[in-house]
Amino acid sequence: MKALRTGGGSGLSVRLDPRALTVSVLLFAAAVVASVVLIGTGDFEIPATDVISTLLGNGTTAHEFIINDLRLPRVLVGLLVGGALGLAGTIFQSISRNPLGSPDIIGFGQGSTVGALVVIVLFQGSAVAVAAGSLAGGLVTGVLIYLLAWKRGVHGYRLVLVGIGAAAILTALNAYLLTKADLVDATRAYVWMAGSLNGRDWEQVWPLLGLCAVLVPLALAYGRPLRMLEMGDDVSYALGVRPERTRIVLMLAAVLLTAGAIAAAGPVSFVALTAPQLARRLTRSPGPNLVPSLLMGGTLLIAADLAAQRAFGADKLPVGVLTGVLGGVYLLWLLVSERKAGRI
16 A cells, blocks of 8 residues: 655645556456447447447447447446446445445345336336436435434444345335236336346436436545444544444435436346455455445446347346346355354
């Protein structure tokens, strides 16, 4: 870890971890390469050189339509959704100090799904209304879980246990809502719940981009307080951090990032769980690893969508199905590892 001092006598210092920086640069490069390949993948294959040329404004009319209007928005949604889930996952895992403290494990993802299903099943709402319902469901769930987990502060295992219980209840509520839907709405709900980038366009890109433009810098600004928070409330308070305020701000940001991602692509499973853990193993750095986790989430989702299209054909397998299978295997491995270590 190196400390860089800037601004003469300003006393401003920035801590730089060379390994974390290298991992972040490599993950960014991997995301760019995978995105270019994914844009060229489909029923009408486009070479990577033509994709790059078209993105730079030198493509043919046909390529510009296919890439800029059809495929680029899908890839951007994938990057934003994966990045938002990766960042939200590392925030929750750091706050709970538990690798199982992921939005799709402790109920926040299920809460967003309930909000969306209420709009689909009971009100037959539009895509915009479904997105708004997802955001509302995530926020309400976040508030309820926070209040239920509160006892002279919110502590890690209590948050995880309350969240797992809430996830079970909300999953049952989702199943009940599906039984009340007619055939058309139930089909629409099941397609949405699979978690997919199919058919995503600029209408999903701009709201999610705006949300990330506000919440990602906010979360990164709280990176140092979050690192202090992992040491415990007493230590962080002694170091000048207000634990509860920091926890509330970061949990609000993480809930909104999760809900926004689910609103754009449906409940894509396990990215929020696996991205922070993989980022931490690559960087070998303590602390939340916010930037590597964000980049890992985007890279994972784009790579999973690329693998699904290459293996099963364009738009044949929703990316959420593949991430669910891979994430389930990873969760089993994580549980076995935690049990062997005596932590569960």
